[in-house]
Amino acid sequence: MKRWLSLLLAAVLTLSLAACGGNAPAGNDASGGAESPADSSGGAPSADSIRLVNGKIEVDAALKKLAAMYKEETGVEVSIESMGGGIDIQGTLKGYYQAGNMPDIFVNGGASDFANWGGLCADMSDQPWVSDTDAAYVNEDGVVGFPYTVEAIGLAYNADILEKAGVDPATLTSPAAYEAAFATIDGMKDELGITAVVGYYTEPVNLYWSTGNHLFGNYEDAGLDREDTTYFDLLSNGGQLDVDRFTDFANFVALLQQYADQSMMISGTYDQQILNFASGKYAFVTQGSWIGATMTTDDADAYAAAGNFKVGMAPYAFQDGIDTILTNSPSWWAVYKDGNVDAAKAFLQWLTTDAAQEVLVMEAGFISPFNSSAYVATDPFAQTIVDYQNAGKTSGWHWLGNKEGLAQNYTGQVFNDYAQGNLDTERFVQVMQQVCATAYAG
Amino acid sequence: MDSIHPVRKVLSPLFLIGGLALLGASLAMDCMGGGPPPFYQYRGLILIAGILLFFAGLYLFPTLTHHRDIVNVIFLFPLLFTFGVTVIIPLLLGIFYSMTDWTGIRYTQFVGLANYAQMFHEVSFLWSLLITVLFVVFNMVLVNLVGFALALLCTSRLKGVGFFRAAYFLPNLIGGIVLGYVWQFVFNNVLVKVTGASLLTKTPSAFAAIIVVYIWQYAGYIMLIYVNGLVTVPGDVLEAAAIDGANAFTTLLRIKIPMIASTITICTFLTLTSAFKQFDVNMALTNGTGSVMDFMGQYLSNGTQMLALNIYNTAISKNSYALGQAKAVLFFIILACVSLVQVRISNSKEVEL
Numbered sequence: 202m203k204r205w206l207s208l209l210l211a212a213v214l215t216l217s218l219a220a221c222g223g224n225a226p227a228g229n230d231a232s233g234g235a236e237s238p239a240d241s242s243g244g245a246p247s248a249d250s251i252r253l254v255n256g257k258i259e260v261d262a263a264l265k266k267l268a269a270m271y272k273e274e275t276g277v278e279v280s281i282e283s284m285g286g287g288i289d290i291q292g293t294l295k296g297y298y299q300a301g302n303m304p305d306i307f308v309n310g311g312a313s314d315f316a317n318w319g320g321l322c323a324d325m326s327d328q329p330w331v332s333d334t335d336a337a338y339v340n341e342d343g344v345v346g347f348p349y350t351v352e353a354i355g356l357a358y359n360a361d362i363l364e365k366a367g368v369d370p371a372t373l374t375s376p377a378a379y380e381a382a383f384a385t386i387d388g389m390k391d392e393l394g395i396t397a398v399v400g401y402y403t404e405p406v407n408l409y410w411s412t413g414n415h416l417f418g419n420y421e422d423a424g425l426d427r428e429d430t431t432y433f434d435l436l437s438n439g440g441q442l443d444v445d446r447f448t449d450f451a452n453f454v455a456l457l458q459q460y461a462d463q464s465m466m467i468s469g470t471y472d473q474q475i476l477n478f479a480s481g482k483y484a485f486v487t488q489g490s491w492i493g494a495t496m497t498t499d500d501a502d503a504y505a506a507a508g509n510f511k512v513g514m515a516p517y518a519f520q521d522g523i524d525t526i527l528t529n530s531p532s533w534w535a536v537y538k539d540g541n542v543d544a545a546k547a548f549l550q551w552l553t554t555d556a557a558q559e560v561l562v563m564e565a566g567f568i569s570p571f572n573s574s575a576y577v578a579t580d581p582f583a584q585t586i587v588d589y590q591n592a593g594k595t596s597g598w599h600w601l602g603n604k605e606g607l608a609q610n611y612t613g614q615v616f617n618d619y620a621q622g623n624l625d626t627e628r629f630v631q632v633m634q635q636v637c638a639t640a641y642a643g
Numbered sequence: 644m645d646s647i648h649p650v651r652k653v654l655s656p657l658f659l660i661g662g663l664a665l666l667g668a669s670l671a672m673d674c675m676g677g678g679p680p681p682f683y684q685y686r687g688l689i690l691i692a693g694i695l696l697f698f699a700g701l702y703l704f705p706t707l708t709h710h711r712d713i714v715n716v717i718f719l720f721p722l723l724f725t726f727g728v729t730v731i732i733p734l735l736l737g738i739f740y741s742m743t744d745w746t747g748i749r750y751t752q753f754v755g756l757a758n759y760a761q762m763f764h765e766v767s768f769l770w771s772l773l774i775t776v777l778f779v780v781f782n783m784v785l786v787n788l789v790g791f792a793l794a795l796l797c798t799s800r801l802k803g804v805g806f807f808r809a810a811y812f813l814p815n816l817i818g819g820i821v822l823g824y825v826w827q828f829v830f831n832n833v834l835v836k837v838t839g840a841s842l843l844t845k846t847p848s849a850f851a852a853i854i855v856v857y858i859w860q861y862a863g864y865i866m867l868i869y870v871n872g873l874v875t876v877p878g879d880v881l882e883a884a885a886i887d888g889a890n891a892f893t894t895l896l897r898i899k900i901p902m903i904a905s906t907i908t909i910c911t912f913l914t915l916t917s918a919f920k921q922f923d924v925n926m927a928l929t930n931g932t933g934s935v936m937d938f939m940g941q942y943l944s945n946g947t948q949m950l951a952l953n954i955y956n957t958a959i960s961k962n963s964y965a966l967g968q969a970k971a972v973l974f975f976i977i978l979a980c981v982s983l984v985q986v987r988i989s990n991s992k993e994v995e996l
Contacts (some may be wrong), residue, residue, distance in 0.1 A: 292959035295747040313962070317748055405932040406843070407829070466839040468831045606961035610931075614944035618934045621844060634943045639767075639941070642959075 204314050217371035227546055227582050249543045250278035254294065256308035256532050258285025259494050263565035267557055275551075277544055291317070305540035306549070310532045311601025322346075323536040328546055330553045332403045332472035336530045336570035346533025347549045350567035353586045354489040354598060355514030355526030360384070362393050362484045362510070367461040373515040376453055384458045386458035388482050393484070397462035402474045404467065405617040412472070413608025415601075416491060416517075418600035421451045423516060425596050437544050440604070440641030442634050446520070451619075451626045451633075453519030457487065467619050476500050479506035490514070490530075490582035494566045497581065511579045514589070525587050530570055531597040611636040647705045660701025665693030730916075737770035741969040745962075746962065766941045768970065771953040774850065775919065778949060781854050782861075782918040788909055789858055790865030795895070797866065798873045808870065819860065823927020826856045830928075846933035846946030855946060856924050861917065865910050872906030873899060912985040914961035919978060922951035931956060950974055 210307045228417050238627055243420070255264055261283040268279035282304065291314055295301050307313050315322070315338060324343030338346025343348065356373075363370055366389050397431045403412050420431045420442075427593050458466065467472060478486040479500040493512070496504045504510075516523050536545045553556055553571050559565045559571045562576035568586055569576060577583055589595050614637055619629045649831065669690040672683050675807045682689065698720075701713055741758055743750040743868060762768055797808045811991040814822065830852055876899055884894050900907070925947065926930065933946025958967025 289959050292747075295964075298748060317746055321748070345885050353767075404831075406928075406930045424974075469834065470831075536875070545934065587810070606956065610956060611944050611958050614932050614946075615942075617844070617932070621840075623936070624827050635942055636944055 206446060217516045221641070233235045239486075249276060249544065252280045252282060252304040252539050253306040253534070253548075253549055254290070254297075254304040254308055255281055256290050256310070258283045258496075259262070259491070260565035265558055266564065267552070267560050270386065270556065270560070271548060271551060275547075277548065278531070302532065303540060305537055305542070305545040306350060306387075306534050306538060308532050309338070309346060309535045313602060313605055315345060315535070318535065321536045321538050323534060323546070325546060325549070328550055330550055331570065333553060333573050334570045336547065336641040338530075338535075345469045345535050346530075347535070347552075347554070348530040348570040349561065349569050350530065350565075351528055351586065352490050352516060352531045352568070353526050353528040353589070353595075354418060356480070356485050356517055357488055357492065357512060357514050358485045358491075359478070359481060360393060360484070360511035360513050361508065365389075365393055365449045366484070370513055370515050373581055374518045375521040375532040376456065377519060377521075379453070382454060383456065387460055394481065395484055396477070396482045398460035398484050399457050399462070399480050400474050400488075401457045401466055401620075402469045402471070402487070403613075403617040403620040404469060405613045408471055409471075409608050409613025411487060413602050413611070413613035416454070416487060416616065417603075417612055418527060418598050418609065419517040420447055420521070421600055422527050423518075423597050423598045424525055426519065427595065427597040429596075430599055433602065436603065436637065437641075438606060439637070440634075440637030442630070442637060444634075447633065448626070448630050450519045451629050452496060453517065454616070454619065454629075455626055461620075467617065472551070473498075474574035477502055479504040479507065481510060485515075490568075490580070490586055491580040493580040497566075497579075513585045514582065516594075520567065525594045527598040528586060528590065528595045529601075531601075607637070607640050612641045651703045652705045654762050655700050655703040655705055658696050658703065660700075662693045662695070662697030664891065667693075668710050669693060676960060677713060684850045697991055737968055739970055740965060741894075741972050743965055744967040745968065747958070747964040750965070754965070758966050759973075761966060762969055762973070766939050767943050767945050767948070768953060770935060770938055770943055771945065771948050771950050774947070775921075777949040778854065778921065779915055779918045782857060783911060783914050785854065786858050786861050786865055786914045786918075787907070788987075789862040790910065793862060793866040794869030794873055797928065799850075808867070811866055814860045815864040817860070819923025822856065822860055823924045826852070826924075827928050843929055843933075846935055849929050849933045849947045853921075853925060853928055856928060857918070857921065860924065861914065865914060868906060868910055868913075869903070872903035876902045908985075908989060912981070912989075915980060919981070920951055921949050922955070924953045925949050926955070950962055 250302040253264070253268075255261065256360070261281065264281045268281055271279050283399040284293060290308060291310070294303075294307055296297070309318065309322075319340070319343060321346040322342055323333065324345065325337075328344070331425050332638065334348055336348035336351065338342050338348070350506070358370060360370070361569065363382075363386075364384045366382075368385060372378050372383060372468055383398050386393065387393070390396070390398075402408055405412075424430065425496075426605060432443055432446065435443060438643075461467070465477070473491050474486060474488065475495045477483055478492070479496040480503040514526050516526055518524070534549065536542055536549070552561065553577070554574070558569055558571065560573045562569050562574065564579045564581075566578050568578060568583055570582075577587065613631065614632065615624070618624050618632075619626075624632055668682075669686040672686045677683060697718055701717060704710070704713055706713075722991075737992045741752050742755055746801070793811050797804050797811070801807070802968065812829060825842065830843050835841045842852045880902070881894065883896050929947045931942075931945045931948025931952050933945040933948075943958075945953065950970075953975070954967050954970045958964045959972060961967075
């Protein structure tokens with residue numbers, strides 16, 4: 202009797218809760234707006250506060266300043282939650298979603314992220330800023346992504362060193378030109394005071410994104426028109442690679458390895474890579490425009506000691522005639538459909554105003570995607586991006602749409618193996634084909 | 644005392660029905676997300692009132708024969724309820740999700756056992772299984788050996804034994820993630836000057852590095868358990884052995900180890916399960932990287948990725964939540980089997996003693 206009764210009781214309550222639990226998320230979300238004004242004791246967000254999950258931790262301070270300005274102007278409280286570095290932002294957001302703790306504005310990195318949140322992002326096509334930019338993210342739900350910056354991927358260089366070595370960066374549009382330039386600079390290492398020609402780092406645990414996403418992204422897009430997705434489509438179709446193009450790419454990577462800082466190539470960190478470049482110890486570094494922010498903040502002392510040298514960006518010319526760098530909005534801000542939509546939209550619209558753009562461009566170092574913005578960032582790389590854009594020498598970037606986890610779980614390690622010398626060029630190409638096929642099959 | 648107070652006969656069903664009604668009403672309001680304004684706002688209070696009323700009715704239930712049983716159930720209920728909410732429901736939901744195409748946000752269809760089939764066709768997953776077993780075997784032996792050796796040292800008549808006990812135990816108090824990053828720095832920036840290339844760059848040495856860090860973290864904990872076991876070995880037995888002329892080694896082998904057999908069982912299973920669940924050090928130290936040139940005809944890029952990390956990466960980084968969930972179910976089954984065996988063995992040992 203005792204056992205029977207306790208079992209029954211437990212079962213009944215468990216089932217009743219399970220039944221309710223299935224509906225609970227939807228129910229809670231739907232009621233979220235209705236209950237918040239009345240239920241102030243529960244700590245629910247009030248109507249005049251919004252929460253933003255930012256994926257660029259390096260601009261946390263600038264965003265918090267914007268939030269303070271916005272509060273002063275409108276009384277609406279904006280709380281900024283910054284995540285960055287190696288943190289899996291989408292995974293964290295899914296946890297928030299399951300816990301009914303979704304932010305009102307959150308960052309999405311590209312096609313696969315937006316596909317995940319399909320039907321859950323608010324359409325912003327009625328907003329005035331949409332007509333002011335061509336970088337908004339649009340899918341079947343409407344205009345769902347608010348662009349806030351433009352970034353560029355190219356081979357960043359120290360213009361002062363190149364000038365001293367007599368290398369004209371404008372000529373770097375073929376593998377042969379690179380080979381000659383690298384050899385020249387390598388021969389003058391002591392005069393130039395550099396430790397290596399290229400700061401090429403392949404550490405796979407924390408820096409996989411540099412090789413697996415950005416460098417690999419050049420295979421997909423370098424030299425192509427912005428809308429040309431030939432190699433991205435090939436990859437999306439079961440993880441195929443174009444062997445000829447990829448072999449040329451592999452040979453170029455081998456060239457980078459040959460002239461890289463050997464002591465750092467295998468296990469150096471991002472911080473060391475940027476610090477060494479900012480200190481003038483490398484002529485080139487395999488990072489994109491975002492390092493400008495680090496060079497002028499964290500590494501400002503070293504950068505100043507090296508003379509605040511001019512920087513620029515050269516194309517990854519692994520084939521003759523590649524003369525474009527890759528530019529794109531690296532991620533977008535989306536508005537959660539069941540959150541505080543109107544307040545969130547108003548905040549995003551406010552971000553395109555003059556006062557907000559000044560902070561975003563001058564302090565956060567963003568390259569504004571909005572035509573009406575009059576500011577040009579003081580970021581060291583801002584001018585070079587503008588130059589490439591004006592010359593029409595930019596390609597899009599499509600690696601954001603690569604299979605999730607491709608860099609972290611597959612290609613990052615392969616680049617590291619290649620750098621370690623465990624794979625020769627031919628085997629590198631084979632292995633890359635194999636891991637891409639595996640990744641896309643899974 | 645023998646008769647039931649007539650008031651109870653009236654109150655009990657009243658309370659039971661009233662309680663259930665309140666419970667149902669508050670849950671219904673919450674599930675539908677609306678209700679009459681003054682009540683909807685206080686649905687939490689209504690829920691609690693309903694529960695209390697229901698239990699009051701249960702307590703007053705007009706029976707003498709089963710009154711004690713009812714009281715037992717009432718006392719047991721909080722535990723059962725918590726267990727159900729935090730363990731049973733998530734387990735059942737997890738098994739359900741493993742048979743769908745769940746993305747972590749929603750699912751569109753039921754796929755049956757497809758995830759389970761796919762999991763065993765994934766060479767990298769089989770590799771993770773293999774090295775997890777290897778890791779468990781290495782650690783079961785090494786952690787126990789090191790822990791036992793430290794325990795012997797810390798029960799000897801050395802000066803400052805208390806300090807050493809604390810010092811050996813200290814690494815266990817540091818979180819695995821912190822520890823992993825600290826050791827990553829040591830391997831990549833300090834030891835690299837001795838080893839040439841960082842130990843973490845090649846799969847076998849990276850695997851060894853994880854084992855070393857894990858022993859460093861866990862041996863102190865196991866040592867404490869062994870110390871407790873060794874302290875309980877009766878002094879008269881040791882004295883008798885000494886009088887019989889047994890040297891230190893014989894005493895250890897013939898007296899101490901048999902006397903702490905049950906401790907050894909506990910420690911063995913403790914290291915087994917915890918090594919199997921290894922995640923944080925693995926993630927912080929290598930995040931599963933390391934290459935395997937040829938395993939079952941494939942190049943693998945997850946050389947040091949153990950099972951728990953494989954599950955995490957499948958779900959989070961590769962965005963295959965359902966497949967990750969299926970792997971987690973398998974993980975659960977393996978650990979449940981290990982635990983059952985452990986309970987069996989522990990029980991039979993206790994009978995012997």
